[in-house]
Amino acid sequence: MDKETFVSIIKLLSEHYCVQSPGHLNVPDPFKVLIGTILSQRTRDKVTDLAFSRFFSKYKNVEEVAKAPLNDIIRLIKPVGFYRQKAKRIKKVTKIILERYGGRVPRNRELLIELPGVGYKTADIVLSLAYNEPVVAVDTHVETISKRLGIARWNAKYEEVRKSIESVTPPHLRRIVNGVLVKFGKEICKKPRPKCELCPIKVHCEWYKSRHPLTNLKTA
Ligand code: SF4
Secondary structure, eight states, rough: OOOHHHHHHHHHHHHHSSSOTTTTSSOHHHHHHHHHHHHHHHHHHHHHHHHHHHHHHHHHHHHHHSSSSSSHHHHTTSSSTTHHHHHHHHHHHHHHHHHHHOOOOOSOOHHHHHHHTTHOOOOOOOIITTOOOOOOOEEEEEEHHHHHHTSSSSTTHHHHHHHHHHHSSHHHHHHHHHHHHHHHHHSSOOSSOOOGGGTTTTTGOOOHHHTTTTTGGOOO
């Protein structure tokens, strides 16, 4: 797919699907975005938002989290999945940020992924949402849609998918790609069964074309 086509897709979808991030990511503070992303792993947005607001109504900054007893963190974030592991991870990450980086979350991908439990996706969410860097954060929806559209190869892993999407996305649009495609993926391009009959971009979709070879997509 070429850049022009993908830009038109993102513009079209952004008119239908709200690009606003969920509450736990819609904050200007990199530390909060990082903790929110850790809390959100394998957890629904609503539950994450609840745990996030409970957590940050008690602790205001890195120093307070570093001093917090582990059991208090466990109790506060308990609605989220794997809360015990996440509480330990939050303590470890916070300690490193305080001791190694003076309380500031690093604005650097390599340093971010050195933090315990922080992978490429979490690093890219922090960089794009908190630091306004022009990167595309790839989650399961972004990955699936980009592969169905034919932007990334089916067996591509995270880095290849990210680079493929970025190659067709001008820098000024990269920050919104995740928000738009996540919403579109939850509502239309679902896993495992997408609602292709309702899809406004099927004319551009390789996955759809491979399953409907005789359809005249120009009239769709
Ligand atoms: S046509 Fe179907 S598979 Fe393709 S993008 Fe639309 S919903 Fe997803």
